Amino acid sequence: MTLQVTDLRVYYRTLAGDVRALDGVTFDLADGEIMGLAGESGCGKSTLGNSLVRIDGRMKYVAGTVRLDGLELPIADMDRMDEFRFKDISIIPQYAMSALNPTRKIGRMVADLLESRGVRFGEMRTELERRLLLVGLTEAVLDRYPIELSGGMKQRMVMVLSTLLNPSLLIADEITSALDVTSQRAVAETLVEFRARGFVKGMIVITHDVSILYQVADTLTIMYAGKLAEKAPTSVIMQKALHPYTDLLISSLPEVGVRFDERRLSGIPGTPPSLLNPPPGCRFRDRCPLAFEKCAEEPPFVEVAPDHSVACWKVA
Amino acid sequence: MSHQTPTDRGVPPGGSPVTALTGAVAPHEAPVPRTAPGRLPSETVGRRREILYFALHGRKVLVSVAILLVLLVIAVVGPILRPGDPNAFVGPLGAPPSADYWFGTTTFGQDVFAQFASGLTATFLVGLTGGGLAALIGMTVGFVAGYRGGVLDEILNMITNVVLVIPTLALLLVVTAYLSARGLFVEAIFIGLTSWPWAARAIRAQTFSLKTREFVDLARMSGASSLRVIFREIAPNMSSYLFLTFILLFGGSILIAASLDFIGLGPTDGTSLGLMMYNAVAWSALQLGMWWWFIPPGLGITAIVGALYVMNVGLDEIFNPRLREA
Amino acid sequence: MLQLDGVSKVYRVGAFGGTGLTAVRDVSFTVRAGEVVSLIGESGSGKSTIGKMILRLIGVTSGSITFDGTDIARLDGDSLRAYYRSVQGVFQDPFSSYNPVFKVDHIFDLLRGTYFRDAGDADWRRKVEESLESVMLDPAQILHKYPHQLSGGQLQRLLVARALLLDTRFLVADEIISMLDASTRIDVLNLLGDLKGRGLGILFITHDLSLGNYISEKTVILSRGRIVEMGATGRVYGNPLHPYTRALMGSVPQLHRKWSEVEADLAAKGANVAGRCIYHAQHGTDGGPVAPDGVATGLVEAEADHFVGCFRPYLEGAC
Numbered sequence: 001m002t003l004q005v006t007d008l009r010v011y012y013r014t015l016a017g018d019v020r021a022l023d024g025v026t027f028d029l030a031d032g033e034i035m036g037l038a039g040e041s042g043c044g045k046s047t048l049g050n051s052l053v054r055i056d057g058r059m060k061y062v063a064g065t066v067r068l069d070g071l072e073l074p075i076a077d078m079d080r081m082d083e084f085r086f087k088d089i090s091i092i093p094q095y096a097m098s099a100l101n102p103t104r105k106i107g108r109m110v111a112d113l114l115e116s117r118g119v120r121f122g123e124m125r126t127e128l129e130r131r132l133l134l135v136g137l138t139e140a141v142l143d144r145y146p147i148e149l150s151g152g153m154k155q156r157m158v159m160v161l162s163t164l165l166n167p168s169l170l171i172a173d174e175i176t177s178a179l180d181v182t183s184q185r186a187v188a189e190t191l192v193e194f195r196a197r198g199f200v201k202g203m204i205v206i207t208h209d210v211s212i213l214y215q216v217a218d219t220l221t222i223m224y225a226g227k228l229a230e231k232a233p234t235s236v237i238m239q240k241a242l243h244p245y246t247d248l249l250i251s252s253l254p255e256v257g258v259r260f261d262e263r264r265l266s267g268i269p270g271t272p273p274s275l276l277n278p279p280p281g282c283r284f285r286d287r288c289p290l291a292f293e294k295c296a297e298e299p300p301f302v303e304v305a306p307d308h309s310v311a312c313w314k315v316a
Numbered sequence: 317m318s319h320q321t322p323t324d325r326g327v328p329p330g331g332s333p334v335t336a337l338t339g340a341v342a343p344h345e346a347p348v349p350r351t352a353p354g355r356l357p358s359e360t361v362g363r364r365r366e367i368l369y370f371a372l373h374g375r376k377v378l379v380s381v382a383i384l385l386v387l388l389v390i391a392v393v394g395p396i397l398r399p400g401d402p403n404a405f406v407g408p409l410g411a412p413p414s415a416d417y418w419f420g421t422t423t424f425g426q427d428v429f430a431q432f433a434s435g436l437t438a439t440f441l442v443g444l445t446g447g448g449l450a451a452l453i454g455m456t457v458g459f460v461a462g463y464r465g466g467v468l469d470e471i472l473n474m475i476t477n478v479v480l481v482i483p484t485l486a487l488l489l490v491v492t493a494y495l496s497a498r499g500l501f502v503e504a505i506f507i508g509l510t511s512w513p514w515a516a517r518a519i520r521a522q523t524f525s526l527k528t529r530e531f532v533d534l535a536r537m538s539g540a541s542s543l544r545v546i547f548r549e550i551a552p553n554m555s556s557y558l559f560l561t562f563i564l565l566f567g568g569s570i571l572i573a574a575s576l577d578f579i580g581l582g583p584t585d586g587t588s589l590g591l592m593m594y595n596a597v598a599w600s601a602l603q604l605g606m607w608w609w610f611i612p613p614g615l616g617i618t619a620i621v622g623a624l625y626v627m628n629v630g631l632d633e634i635f636n637p638r639l640r641e642a
Numbered sequence: 643m644l645q646l647d648g649v650s651k652v653y654r655v656g657a658f659g660g661t662g663l664t665a666v667r668d669v670s671f672t673v674r675a676g677e678v679v680s681l682i683g684e685s686g687s688g689k690s691t692i693g694k695m696i697l698r699l700i701g702v703t704s705g706s707i708t709f710d711g712t713d714i715a716r717l718d719g720d721s722l723r724a725y726y727r728s729v730q731g732v733f734q735d736p737f738s739s740y741n742p743v744f745k746v747d748h749i750f751d752l753l754r755g756t757y758f759r760d761a762g763d764a765d766w767r768r769k770v771e772e773s774l775e776s777v778m779l780d781p782a783q784i785l786h787k788y789p790h791q792l793s794g795g796q797l798q799r800l801l802v803a804r805a806l807l808l809d810t811r812f813l814v815a816d817e818i819i820s821m822l823d824a825s826t827r828i829d830v831l832n833l834l835g836d837l838k839g840r841g842l843g844i845l846f847i848t849h850d851l852s853l854g855n856y857i858s859e860k861t862v863i864l865s866r867g868r869i870v871e872m873g874a875t876g877r878v879y880g881n882p883l884h885p886y887t888r889a890l891m892g893s894v895p896q897l898h899r900k901w902s903e904v905e906a907d908l909a910a911k912g913a914n915v916a917g918r919c920i921y922h923a924q925h926g927t928d929g930g931p932v933a934p935d936g937v938a939t940g941l942v943e944a945e946a947d948h949f950v951g952c953f954r955p956y957l958e959g960a961c
């Protein structure tokens with residue numbers, strides 16, 4: 001088992017109180033699994049990804065444990081996490097692409113990153129070049145500045161870099177959303193390639209674009225308002241989703257071939273609850289077409305079939 | 317100058333690649349809670365009232381305003397308490413501070429407090445006139461060049477560069493040779509006319525980047541004129557930046573004036589904090605241990621410039637609605 | 643209603659604007675009332691440049707854009723304001739479309755200052771509220787907030803509401819849904835569909851083909867500033883001819899089909915045209931005007947209401 005997360009709770013401190021962006025999340029990631037994480041904007045996807053790597057001053061660790069390869073991670077301790085970051089667990093943060101320092105050449109940046117982790121650039125150079133070729137880049141990119149690369153090239157560069165030390169877990173946060181379809185495909189296929197070559201053991205791919213996840217992910221996890229709604233193998237989620245939210249989410253996606261004049265798709269009415277003082281009970285209750293009295297209590301996230309967990313009273 | 321305007325969303329300034337990849341970079345779009353907790357009671361109050369509300373609750377702003385106010389009060393009240401020519405020889409020679417002469421007297425028996433009070437007025441005036449003039453020119457040139465671009469930009473850029481490389485001091489020496497009597501205002505205007513280029517450049521660069529924001533296009537599609545776009549859309553986004561510019565020009569003018577005074581190129585009549593320092597040094601106040609002669613003007617200049625700076629930092633937090641909620 | 647005729651745009655880049663970058667080359671198409679035309683192409687292909695030229699935010703280098711028979715390059719002052727009364731745009735990044743120092747109401751106030759000077763306060767408020775309701779927003783929840791207090795979807799719909807306040811007849815929608823999540827996306831798309839029903843002409847700019855297909859009557863595929871394929875949406879999607887269009891179709895992430903399946907399908911469909919440049923096959927080897935890089939700029943009608951351009955540089959040696 002690569003990753004085991006148990007009842008993880010991480011809040012944001014604000015003047016008005018705690019924003020419960022991650023409120024009791026439990027899941028496992030198997031060896032070699034690519035897990036897609038999807039859900040509406042603001043549901044806490046990035047918070048989950050970031051919490052596994054770095055809980056900074058604005059965040060507050062409240063409860064929960066994270067085990068990587070059987071070893072418990074000191075996630076609440078910024079300093080002790082240092083020895084795991086990048087070596088064992090690597091993240092490509094949302095907007096990483098635009099956060100690259102524009103005044104440094106890519107090669108210089110790589111060297112800095114490696115040295116900060118106590119690895120000599122010279123030792124890694126051959127491996128780096130080999131992997132760059134693999135994603136269709138040449139070593140010439142090392143001599144270029146970030147602005148000279150297109151979005152897709154930058155993103156592939158960042159992917160090579162963050163997996164250079166063969167971490168157990170890679171978290172990729174919205175790495176395709178700023179790209180056009182052609183680059184999206186190249187980047188997504190790179191992810192699968194990296195797993196096949198064993199550069200990483202497990203991956204969490206965060207995006208709200210479910211159709212990309214359908215292409216690359218083994219399992220899909222759907223989040224809603226700081227909690228997990230459903231986790232199952234990709235094909236199961238696509239065909240037999242059990243949670244009402246998942247169902248509505250999937251049916252609101254336009255497919256190639258569907259046309260407005262012929263079949264009007266519909267969004268999910270209503271908005272997600274505030275995470276500042278979330279209502280008790282199921283957080284989807286206000287928008288759920290199936291809600292009933294029992295939903296005033298919080299539904300547990302339980303396994304209803306092998307590898308298929310759901311948090312909904314109608315299902316359990 | 318590494319200053320962030322309130323609109324600088326996007327790339328964190330020092331976002332080093334190392335931190336970007338190890339996850340040390342905060343997602344810089346997400347941090348603002350969508351539900352916006354902690355909204356202060358401002359939904360119904362106008363924006364101006366809101367700024368006032370925060371201004372009154374910001375410690376930095378309060379402290380700096382207090383300092384400036386105290387100095388201003390001294391400048392206004394001083395001449396009333398000590399009427400007459402501040403340079404008159406009224407007291408004992410070289411006396412330390414006492415009940416009669418609060419800041420002591422000079423080697424010649426001039427009242428340091430009277431000099432200080434009227435020097436403050438002069439200093440404020442030089443800062444206001446010189447800084448104001450420079451800000452006016454700098455903003456006009458910066459806005460027009462940045463927003464219009466093209467040939468106009470190139471011409472204005474050339475003028476800016478010319479003024480930038482003119483050796484101010486040499487020019488002043490020449491001017492001094494022709495003007496036998498120099499007043500405070502001549503000095504201030506001279507400073508104003510020569511110190512705007514960096515401001516123009518900075519504002520031009522800011523305007524340039526703000527111009528590409530889509531809200532500028534939106535305003536143009538709402539039928540707004542160029543002038544309106546500059547003053548109602550672009551300028552408010554730079555308000556704290558413009559204020560910082562003004563403050564730096566204000567403080568800069570004061571410092572330039574003080575150093576001109578200090579090397580004897582200041583006004584030929586009147587007093588100023590710089591002139592006081594000039595005299596104190598010229599008459600060996602340092603060696604004689606007459607600290608009361610040079611400390612008040614020195615401290616006065618430092619206090620004004622420092623307070624202005626702290627005020628800016630405080631105001632930045634207020635102008636910037638994103639920082640406010642954090 | 644709106645017509646582009648041989649429109650090109652060259653940006654001046656480099657020191658002193660020494661070199662030129664041709665962002666749009668010889669583009670012609672029309673948009674009729676009640677029609678959605680989707681403009682599709684990868685990043686940097688010149689989509690936004692076309693949108694901005696239509697909105698008169700940048701000038702055209704050559705060619706002309708006419709709206710209801712008037713060349714828009716000639717508009718200024720009052721006539722330009724009149725133009726903006728009928729032609730409006732919504733942009734890609736909702737966050738950058740709002741001036742962050744003002745509350746969102748500012749975008750309405752700007753319009754009021756130009757177009758509704760005599761409207762009374764109560765009248766105005768009612769008008770704004772009506773337009774908000776037409777895009778399914780609750781005025782009480784939205785007005786008097788700062789942009790960063792609202793979600794991307796809310797901001798984006800607010801921008802559409804702004805355009806509806808005027809007598810807008812033509813709307814440029816530049817990637818307005820790429821920042822939104824799935825459920826909001828479909829709401830905004832449906833809104834565009836309803837507007838089309840009310841007789842608006844819409845230029846829908848996107849790189850997401852499934853969204854383009856959902857909403858548009860006509861599709862224009864742009865690559866490196868040039869139109870490579872264009873026609874009725876059903877034709878272009880059902881029978882993509884140009885190698886670039888096929889590559890694009892093959893890359894669209896689909897919900898129930900993997901990339902590999904789509905690709906096999908496309909290859910099977912395209913077997914009859916593989917390796918042959920349709921443009922030059924119809925036009926003769928030396929037919930039509932040629933751009934500096936050797937690619938013919940024209941289009942030929944491959945079937946009814948379906949046009950395609952030269953296959954170069956995507957398929958060398960095909961013509």
Ligand SMILES: Nc1ncnc2c1ncn2[C@@H]1O[C@H](COP(=O)(O)OP(=O)(O)OP(=O)(O)O)[C@@H](O)[C@H]1O
Binds near residue numbers: 014041043048094275
């Ligand atoms: N620094 C912060 N302070 C307070 N609240 C925050 C902060 N950062 C995020 N939040 C809130 O926490 C919730 C989860 O945010 P998060 O960034 O994890 O969402 P997300 O699912 O990644 O969304 P997106 O798809 O937009 O990236 C949101 O409601 C957000 O408003």
Ligand SMILES: Nc1ncnc2c1ncn2[C@@H]1O[C@H](COP(=O)(O)OP(=O)(O)OP(=O)(O)O)[C@@H](O)[C@H]1O
Binds near residue numbers: 685687849
């Ligand atoms: N103001 C400008 N000056 C110089 N070049 C520009 C300018 N604006 C755009 N370009 C260039 O023109 C080309 C087309 O840009 P445009 O923004 O129209 O592309 P796009 O199709 O909208 O791409 P995207 O999908 O990324 O928005 C690009 O190569 C771009 O770099």
Ligand code: SF4
Binds near residue numbers: 290291292299
């Ligand atoms: S628990 Fe109830 S409200 Fe929640 S999703 Fe299930 S049925 Fe709907």
Ligand SMILES: [Mg+2]
Binds near residue numbers: 047346
């Ligand atoms: Mg996120």
Ligand SMILES: [Mg+2]
Binds near residue numbers: 689690691734817
């Ligand atoms: Mg664009």
